[in-house]
Amino acid sequence: MINLRKISEENFIDAFNLKLGNGQDKFVSHPIRSLAQAYVYRTQCQPFGIYKEDEMVGYVMVIYDYDIPEYNIWHMMIDEEYQGKGYGKAALKCILSYIVAKPFGDSNRVTLTCNEDNKLALALYRNIGFTETGVVDDGEIELSLDISTNHIL
Numbered sequence: 001m002i003n004l005r006k007i008s009e010e011n012f013i014d015a016f017n018l019k020l021g022n023g024q025d026k027f028v029s030h031p032i033r034s035l036a037q038a039y040v041y042r043t044q045c046q047p048f049g050i051y052k053e054d055e056m057v058g059y060v061m062v063i064y065d066y067d068i069p070e071y072n073i074w075h076m077m078i079d080e081e082y083q084g085k086g087y088g089k090a091a092l093k094c095i096l097s098y099i100v101a102k103p104f105g106d107s108n109r110v111t112l113t114c115n116e117d118n119k120l121a122l123a124l125y126r127n128i129g130f131t132e133t134g135v136v137d138d139g140e141i142e143l144s145l146d147i148s149t150n151h152i153l
């Protein structure tokens, strides 16, 4: 059973120890870098460990952009050893359930970006219901989802 747990004093070292596969660092920041950003944006974000039962198998951060306003999903990754087992898809559903509760603000819009070469992740996001906004920046495709009309949860 996949679940999310907030990054805390108890588990941040486990996040440091997560590993990306060969070449995947061009698709996503490692949790160490992501947690440094989380400190900068600490009033508007929540980093999570992705757990299979009690074992951390991945990492993701939810951040709220008050200017637009919208929720953003940043730096989702599953440890290389655990990829391809359905954990990423299950984690994405957990993340959307967290956002549906509107922890930071009232927006229904969820946005993320994905490298155009990251075909697997793009398919995952499209299958959940994300669609391209038309914005592409430096090879990063922006996709968004309206959680008020999405029925995947």
Ligand SMILES: CC(C)(COP(=O)(O)OP(=O)(O)OC[C@H]1O[C@@H](n2cnc3c(N)ncnc32)[C@H](O)[C@@H]1OP(=O)(O)O)[C@@H](O)C(=O)NCCC(=O)NCCS
Residues within 6 Å of the ligand: 020, 021, 024, 027, 028, 075, 076, 077, 078, 079, 082, 083, 084, 085, 086, 087, 088, 089, 090, 113, 114, 115, 118, 120, 121, 123, 124, 127
């Ligand atoms: C992208 C990522 C988060 C997906 O998580 P995952 O646990 O590996 O993916 P899942 O097992 O949940 O599979 C998601 C979908 O991809 C398919 N898939 C997974 N591995 C696959 C493979 N090796 N070949 C083909 N399809 C594959 C699954 O069948 C599933 O499709 P479905 O929705 O039709 O059932 C993970 O692979 C990862 O961390 N990659 C490196 C970092 C990254 O790219 N992050 C995303 C940044 S935008």
